[in-house]
Amino acid sequence: MSKTNKSVKDQHEENLMKWVGYWRANPQRFAKEYLNLHLFLYQKILLYMMNKVSWFMYIAARGQGKSYLIAIYCVIRCILYPGTRVVIASSTRKQAALIITEKIIGDIYNKSYAVRCEVQEYSASVNNTEIIFRNGSKISAETSSDNSRGLRGNILIVDEFRLVKKEIIDDVLKPMLNVYRIPPYMNKPEYMHLPREENKQLYISSAWYQSDWAWTEFQSYMKDMMTSTTTFVCSLPYQLSLYHKILPKQTVEKEKLSDTFDQTSFNMEYEALFVGENDKGYFKLADINKCRNVTKVFVPPTSLEYAENQSRANPKNISNLPRVNKTGEIRLISLDIALMGGSKQQKNDSSAFMLFRLIQDGNKYRREVVYIETIHRTIADDDLAVRLKQLYEDFEADYVVMDTNGVGLGVYNSCTRILHDEERDKDYEPWSCINDEEMNKARKDTGVPVVYSVKADAKFNHIIATSLKTAFENGRISIPCTDIEKREELVAKKGFLAMTANEQQRQLYAFQQASAMTSELVGLEYTVISGNIKIQEVGTATKDRYSALAYGNHYANEFEKELNKDESDNGFGDFILF
CATH class of the missing domain: 3.30.420.240 (Nucleotidyltransferase; domain 5)
Structure with a gap:
């Protein structure tokens, strides 16, 4: 009986590892098959690329649900990679915390029984917003300031990164990734030859001005993507939101007819375009x-x-x-x-x-x-x-x-x-x-x-x-x-x-x-x-x-x-x- 039970247990673990490997290679399928979440095609592609590359940038138009997508990826990564530390940063701690409180806890957690089984505990307080998983993974919202020096993580997600100072990203946020997730099996001699698991940087935002550092960073990602398989960048306009009926067409039309309509803001928020200045202009x-x-x-x-x-x-x-x-x-x-x-x-x-x-x-x-x-x-x-x-x-x-x-x-x-x-x-x-x-x-x-x-x-x-x-x-x-x-x-x-x-x-x-x-x-x-x-x-x-x-x-x-x-x-x- 013991031998039979052991055999069943081993078979179960073997099958589980096959599924984990399959889902790690296809996180968009994990969202559907395990979390029971419906995704549009563009969301599936973005989730796949988030998990595939080490440097990811997504310039989103209004109405594309970028915060929701961030939340889904955080949950998927933490479940499939035990012991993962995900750090979410934004221009304010409260804004970063909203991804946890509203999108993960308020939405995904309540809708998905599987997620509720995976989560051990969570805190939604102002000064401590985090989710701890039973497998040791953790998602936390942190401040984009000097107060966050010394924190560590494996996945850095900067929401609305254009609003965060470049110095803070370089001097405070990026150094958080100086530690790596090391699964226990990597300490065994037979696996020592395998490459370590690289940490990830994900930058997500609406577009901004070409005079800002975000435009320079966007261009850098574009160049890297042309020659490297570890970098991905995309800019998706509002027509995608209209196509999937996430954004009502009447909303766009009303915006264009508004007394406060501003073509520059529209280009940035809806067209997902970085805006430059008039070469013949008097004011810079x-x-x-x-x-x-x-x-x-x-x-x-x-x-x-x-x-x-x-x-x-x-x-x-x-x-x-x-x-x-x-x-x-x-x-x-x-x-x-x-x-x-x-x-x-x-x-x-x-x-x-x-x-x-x-x-x-x-x-x-x-x-x-x-x-x-x-x-x-x-x-x-x-x-x-x-x-x-x-x-x-x-x-x-x-x-x-x-x-x-x-x-x-x-x-x-x-x-x-x-x-x-x-x-x-x-x-x-x-x-x-x-x-x-x-x-x-x-x-x-x-x-x-x-x-x-x-x-x-x-x-x-x-x-x-x-x-x-x-x-x-x-x-x-x-x-x-x-x-x-x-x-x-x-x-x-x-x-x-x-x-x-x-x-x-x-x-x-x-x-x-x-x-x-x-x-x-x-x-x-x-x-x-x-x-x-x-x-x-x-x-x-x-x-x-x-x-x-x-x-x-x-x-x-x-x-x-x-x-x-x-x-x-x-x-x-x-x-x-x-």
Whole structure:
């Protein structure tokens, strides 16, 4: 009986090893046959290549389920290779942890009985997110920072690697792979001649800018794949998601028709294309990107929030960015005006608001753009003026910069009268011009001095273009970070995904506008006429956001001159004796 039992046991182990060998060679079949997961063809190919090569890179369009694919591979690798250590890293620990908590535990673990049998325990706490398997394998989410130095693993997976600094990947994450998985049989003399099992690096992300290190790394992987069997890289656009009905076609169409549509972001997120800059462009993408560091923006109150607040016995300040320092900060709204309305096929037909915080820093002002709004529809003078005064009040602004030439004059005239706001059921006091007394005299304006009038000519346009370029080059101006980065940050926090789609959009709006402005800036070309630089758009592109940004930046320079003038006068007075 003992001999029979031993024979059955040996046969069972032999059969199991055959299956393990078969599944290691075909991880996509393991997903179906053992984990009972349905995969599309592209997912099967990607899983196969993940397990075959040592260096893997996947540039994914939105809607392809890259996090889910990462989760599947982690589970497969840990089950088929006992004692494996998988490290998942991302720009934030929370983002990396979501792959474990939402995709593995929240999805695969709950759906697959086999996975539940393989897992010994798991932790989903903020500071310790990991899964431990009965065979000694482990999956953990780690921080992409110096705090992760000294950790070890066999499989490194970096999700949204473009958002992780190259120095962190090279100095912190890659050194984690300095240890290897050594199965017990490798210590036996008869197996000592076999090559060791190589560790793996998997980089997965959406596309990014060609000025970033991720593009250089992508090109390096492309070259290596042409000459090596250990490297694989691919870029899969959104049409694949449409084909498999993972991404609704209506979602793509709605994105293209959105007021905040940005071709550059669309190319990166949906087309999976790395985006470069216009060779003839005046503004350089690298200069702008290094200034995209504003993470807290102004979010104007909704009509409902405003009405509910006014109905209180004691209305409070409901701004998410209230004024704290009245003396060390200037709040400025600049406005480029268009009244005829527009669409994606029409050019130069948008009004653009740009909200600045000018925060005193010594003898200079740190310039932060904290909100951008565009109006594409046809709008009357009074209605645009009312929206301007709503923002002025909500933002607790000090000054307004606006073009008073052409159609802008009508909006200015509206601002100099008492305006009634039907939506908020209130009247706004009239304004007057600060820097053009002739306009005030001609109209007999006696309102509050708020408006800086812009009457642009070739020389003025040259000045604002060169000063804005200098501000970007010197890092003197800050604009909102990308909406892609901000969404990743918000998703990692509790509450964002529970918001309605409209509220999520509201929280991301300023960041989307900043991305659209970045695309607008790098798409602008220039010519030199009579010694002056002239900025011009190409095709159906616009420069509305550029104009509003340039106006605001120019007057930030003017405020700095006044600041230095005051300090100079004060210093000179110290030497006068009476």
